[in-house]
Amino acid sequence: MNKSVRVYIFLLFSLFSLNSKLFATAQASDILILENEIKELFTNPLGQLFLQKEEVSNKFSKIFSNYKALISSACWRGYIAKFVIKNDCLYIIDIFITIPISPKDKSKLFDTEEISIFSELFEADIPVVCDFFTGVLTIPQGDMINYIHDGYLSEFEEYILIKVNNGKIIEQGKYNLENYKNKKHQAFERFYGSAKCNESWNFIKNNFEDIVEENSKKEILKDCEDLYLYDFYEF
Template sequence: MPDILIYKGEEYSLHINPLDEFFYKNPDVKLPKSSTLVISSALWRGYLATFEIKNDYFFIKNVQTLTGDGKGTAESRWKSVINDIFKETMSRRLDWFSGLLILPRGKVVDYVHLGYASTFENYTLLEIDKGKCVKERHFSTEGYSKFKKKQFKAFKKTDEYNRLINKFNEQGVSKKRAIANIRNRVVYYSKKILVD
């Protein structure tokens, strides 16, 4: 289940989970524990986040967890936990986030039963820099594929690319496998639109 972005009055699925970075950088912040929390194979991260771009800024609107009835039955419901994670209203503007938001649009062209690996008819990329939307690009399936190849070529010239290769190496991942991983997820790793 993808997170949701509200942008220009429309609701989109996101092919990135912006709160992953928040939880990584803030290990003391956790989803609330509950004896009725439901973890689904469709939602391993345990939450569904809703974001919004408003006046060009990136905000978190809600974080929900799926809870059961505590009796082991199939009854479940969504419970908002945003106030447990973001206690102050001002902290809901995500100035700490820089990266690319991937918004697939249209029909599925090629279904892959693995995370965000399916291919769609169209894509929108939004570049967020310290919580502000600074660029927007639109692609067809073919255009997005070409963009990712050019993006990877440009990303290989950056210090961040070399840092990632070293990080994978420290984790025991071969250079060949690390390069393949970065190539496949270049939009996630590169954080900025590097090519026209």
């Protein structure tokens, strides 16, 4: 993967929540094991690791290229990561990429296979604590109420939100859809009047001037949940 493209993708996925309308395609979620149950995770903690540690993002890029791994419109980040919460800490336990393989059906150009690159990337065979991650994990619950073909915008009956500071769980709550949407809206309004909002918008404009417009400021920022949930959401 070209380095500039890789950095662009990781920056987008870290800075812009996957809810952002910039993606315009529903995205495959990461996975979280919570209380021995497998959950979808509408947050991508590895984005922060790749931004913080260039050597790790370079290593991922090299592994990705060596395997000739594939990116799809349903997973622009190019991987699915698997996490677990244990002893009030968030750990990564696996990371998968999709690679092309020779097809059994000779009429096809190729088939695909999902492989783990956890040991190659982290040089470990045991869970790795996510001390690089500070943010809010969003976990949908129950039935899907409204499918939206865009990022993580589809709506579910309930949500679990877990606040994480340097990999440690510090707060969490469970909300029905209406309560979740109301509290998220309130968090955004507090953020929108803050200095952090102005700093974030200036950063976005400076780095993505070709794809953002001033009159879209509120709409774009509202979809960037990573910018305001941690500091402004009241659990």
